[in-house]
Amino acid sequence: MNSISTKYATLIAMVAVIVIAPMFFPSSFYYRIGALIFINGLAVMGLVVLIGYAGQVSLGHAGFVGIGAYAAALGPIYLGLPPVLGIVLGALISGSLAWLIGRPILRLRGHYLAVATLGVGILIYMVLNNEAQLTGGPDGMPVQAIGLKEFLKSIGYSVKGSVMWYWLAAIVLLVGAVIGLNLHDSPTGRALRSLHDSEIAARTVGIDVARYKLRAFVISAVYASVAGSQLALMNKFISPDVASFLHSVELVTMTVLGGASVIFGALVGATILTALPQVLTMFEDFEHVLLGLIMMLVMIFMRAGLVPSLIKLIRRLTK
Amino acid sequence: MSEFLQFLFSGVTVGAVYALVALGFTIIYNASDVVNFAQGEFVMLGGMSTVFLYEAGIPLFPAAVLAIILTSIVGVALNKLAIEPARGASVVSLIIITIGASIFLRGMAQIVFDKQIHRFPAFSGEQPFVVGGATILPQSLWIIFGALAIFGALYFFFTKTLTGKAVLATANNRDAAKLMGINTNFIMTLSFAMSAGIGAIAGVLVTPMTLTSYDVGIALALKGFAAAMLGGMGRPLGALVGGLAIGMIEAMTAGYISSEYKDAATFIVILAVLFIMPNGIFGRSAIDRV
Incomplete structure (x- = not known):
């Protein structure tokens, strides 16, 4: 399979999943879960660029999700922005912050990078949690609706909020996927993948390692931020837990x-970990045990992750 | 002055606990290159098992010893069942495995024990000593001197015993150690047992002061990890200095600036240190092999 067909195969598979899944939804509650999956999937796609392409780890990306969420919540209140522009505001702040802190942080390797990104995430969380006069503190705060539902109603379409968000989040996810897929084979993507394999080798062939790492970090922060904004706007409520x-x-x-x-893989990973807790509530007490077990088993037996491992298996069987 | 002394006491006490957790990280990291995010769960298991054994009627001291042994067995099981099968996996995969293990252990604790907050009595009563106008609890002294004793014992173990030197040799170069006839698999098992045991001791020491419940592990793991990184991963002295430094930063920030931002101060200092010294305070700079 060459890379162009990988790109279209991915997009076709995603569109198919998005369109076919609702046929099996017994209630509108499932649309909400679906929207949640797509929103998480978008943040995860950003991490595919950072972890999968560039090979850099971040244990603080929820911080950028938080920035996106609170930008969508606070933008309309303090700047009079329409909620949709809150998404842009969040992306701008997250992108600039990632750009500012990225350069010193991305010099670090492996576990040192992990602890530095962890620190950044915790600092963002603490600000959201402690600046109660601005963010409502740990109790969270309400978020203005985007008003699309009312608009649709006024032109004669009456849809449930969860159904509308299912399709909105799906469209944003697809846009994110197209960008991510194009990036993979662009000069930037090639540079990122080469520095993933060996920074020294990449530097030897003239790749500005620091610049490309920074680029991946900023891109992933913006993905996370947009996901956060959508989450806030869909739930019409946000708390620092994000x-x-x-x-x-x-x-x-x-x-x-x-x-x-x-x-x-972003869609698959997001689906499993978003849907799993909903399924596992049946097992109540065993939820954590099973979640921990799944994380360990997949990482031990399918190191490349589910999608690459399955593709490999299918190829071996069809040969 | 008495105010400063008070913050100093609380900083050293908390710092000693962080240092023990960081030491646990260091031992496992040296033996296997794994950063074990389940380290905090060992602390939780040590405290919780002691509580339940004690409430079952076993006297405190044997209950604590039993709890430490049990936790060490869990540590060995973690190595055999989750870490060894994943040898050679990437840093991110190993991080996910140990985080998975920590979620798993927390879930098991929820089932085997319960979701309540527990404690058992302090070892030497609750009557505080007054020093220079500040007070210090006898349990604080247990924690501080307990941590010092463990560091002392480990120093002796690593420098004076053959097994300890074998651990150091394995940490330096696993293949070379194997060629010298060192059973590196046994060293791995030993390291996990030691690390879990030290975590459990920290849990036993700290429970009368800070109480325990099934979910205390994660915060301790974060602080211990940060302490180990601040000192320089893989250096026992770094773990001690890093742990005490983070305890002091927390206590001073909480005392003089704002208790809400005590964790923020910790991470700001860590970021600042890593910007200047990307391998921690005592860490050696890493050299890549091409």
């Missing part, structure tokens, strides 16, 4: 579970 360390870990787990090197 920026917590555990959420950062969840995002990284989704990335690696689905297969960090492939864009489609």
Whole structure:
């Protein structure tokens, strides 16, 4: 399979999943889960660029999700922005912040990079949690609706909020996928993948390693931020938990579970880890045990993640 | 002055606990290059098992010893079942495995124990000593001197015993150690047992002061990890200095600036240190092989 067909295969598979899934939804609650999956999937796609392409780890990306979420919440209140522009504001802030802190942080390697990004995430979380007069503190705050539902109603379409968000988040996810897929084979993508394999080798052939790492970091921060804004606007409520360390870990787990090197893996990883807790509530007490077990088993037996491992298996069987 | 002394006492006490957690990170990292995010769960298991054994009628001291042994067994099981099968996996995969293990252990604790907050009595009563106008609890002294004793014992173990030197040799170069006839698999097992045991001791020491519940591990793991990185990963002295430094920063920030931002101060200092010294305070700079 050459890379162009990989790109279209991914997009066709994603569109198919998005269109076919609702046929099996027994209630509108499932649309909400679906929208949540797509939103998480978008943040995870950003991490595919950072972890899968560039090979850099971040344990603080939920911080950028938090910035996006609170930009969408606070922009309309303090700047009089329409909520949709809150998404742009969040992306701008997250992107600039990532650009500012990225250069010193990305000099670090492996576990040192992990602890530095962890620190950044925790600092963002603490600001959101402690500046209660601005953010409502740990109790969270309400978020203005985007008003699309009312607009649709006024022109004669009456849709449920969850159904509308399902399609909105799906469209944004597809846009994110197209950008991510194009990036893979662009000069930037090639540079990132080469420095993933060996920074020294990449530098030897004239790649500005620091600049490309920074670029991947900024891109992934913007993806996370847009996901956060959508989450706030869909739920019409936001609390600092979206920026917590555990959420950062969840995002990284989704990335690696689905297969960090492939864009489609983002959707698979997000689906499993978003839907799983809903399924596992049946097992109540065993939820954590099963989640931990799944994380360990997949990483031990399918190191490349689900999607690449399955593709490999299918290829071996069809040969 | 008495105010400063008070903050100093609390900083050293908390710092000693962080240093023990960081030491656990260091031992496992040296043996296997794995940063074990389940380290905090060892602390939780040590405290929680002691609580439940004690409430079952076993006297405190044997209960604590039993809890430490049990936790060490969990540590060995973690190595055999999750870390060894994943040898050679990437840093991110190993991080996910150990985070998975920590979620798993937390879930098991929820089932085997419960979701309540627990404590057992302090070892030497609750009557605080007054020093220079500040007070210090006897349990604080247990924690501080307990940590010092463990560091002392480990220093002796690593420099004076053959097994300790074998651990150091394995940490330096696994293949070379194997060629010298060192059973590196045994060293790995030993390291996990030691690290889990030290975590459990920290849990036993700290529970009378800070209480324990099934979810205390994660915050400790974060602080311990940060302490180990601040000092320089893989250096026991770095773990001690890093742990005490973070304890002091927290106590001073909480005392003089704002208790809400005590964790923020910790991470700002860590970021600042890593910007200047990308391998921590005592870390050696890494050299890549092409």
